[in-house]
Amino acid sequence: MWISIFLRFAGEAKAMSVFCANRANAFSRTSSSSILQLYTSSLTLNRRCRGRSRSRVKMSYEQDLAIAIKAVSLAARLCQGVQRSLLQSDTQSKMDNSPVTVADYGSQAVISFVLERELPPGSFSMVAEEDSGDLRKTDAHDVAQRITELVNQTISLDGTYNISPLTIDDILEAIDKGKSEGGPHGRHWVLDPIDGTKGFLRGDQYAIALGLLDEGKVVLGVVGCPNLPCTSVSTSVKPSIDQIGCIFSATKGAGTSMQSLDGSIQPKRVYVSAVENPEEASFFESYEQKHSRHDLSAAIAKILGVKAPPVRLDSQAKYGAMARGDGAIYLRFPHPGYREKIWDHAAGCIVVQEAGGVVVDAAGEPLDFSKGRYLDVEKGIISTNPKLMPSLLDAVKTATE
16 A cells, blocks of 8 residues: 555656646746745745644644533532532531532542543543542541532533432542543643632632643643632722622633633633733732742832732632733742642643733743643742743842842
8 A cells, every 4th residue: 555655646746846847937937026926825825724723723622621611610510509508607617628628529520520421432631639538438428428419419400411320439430530640641631629728718719720731731721710700809899799700711822711600701812911010010929828928929029119919819710810910920939848739730820821921930931741740840930921021030030049
């Protein structure tokens, strides 16, 4: 077969050489205007080919994105129900972590369930925060049973899956789909089922963050923020209840969109802040001081001349708010000894990048998600728009020397 293909191509090549020789003779007699026309036509064809190539790249993740949005939306529904019960309870201590445990595992089980059933047949790889080890202990049976009930209820309310109720073993197996180590090859989903557990317990911000790695690169991200207003957090206007809860989504080369979790607001493109003067910028940082060094962030802000107070939010909701321009700078400087996990940044990172922002470590290097479950970063993670980044890097260098 290969010999026949070779002979066919050889024949075509010979015919092409004759054609080109004839065209060369004709070309020497062609006017300059005709030459310009041929050149312009060539450029147009080249642009069309590049456009089709870009379209194929964008199209390749559209189905994955739709599945990811569905998975995150269902997980958010489960988490909202658990948090609502927590906040309405008179007996539940806010220091008791059992509600967030139920929501955390339940969220991961729901997302694992949706991905396994919606993706093409075959095994899928997922790098996630949780595993079922603690739930398999004898004294955790009641918690496992509660998680199973919530997952079944969430799937039933969705109405698109005609299946028998899942068992505890089904749930534990779904949770353990997240044991992958990731790496530089293949496709790996990256999940933080509840990012911002402290915010969840306070009734404040948290996020369900799902990303996709393809050959070590983040190519897709969905960040569901059940308590984040659909309007800017930088305004003093209190949003109505029907303006709470949004979801950010992005794929490589296709931009970032925001929509409401309940579907009342259709997807719309969002962009990072275009502020160029650091004095006019505001910055995001973690709500909890033990998650990030507020003193270092304050020093960097002072060097830049930032006048606005910091906007403190839990979770990757910060990435979402930044992607739509609520603030211009994001600073994260964990205390010494802390290792960043890829699920804490994968989805949020591409959401900001596709909205026109830049996300790097404190040395200005891109984040590398290809090395397994952890990120090896220089001192911290910073993000802003391209025009502010040089000034921000200079300020970080000065403050950390």
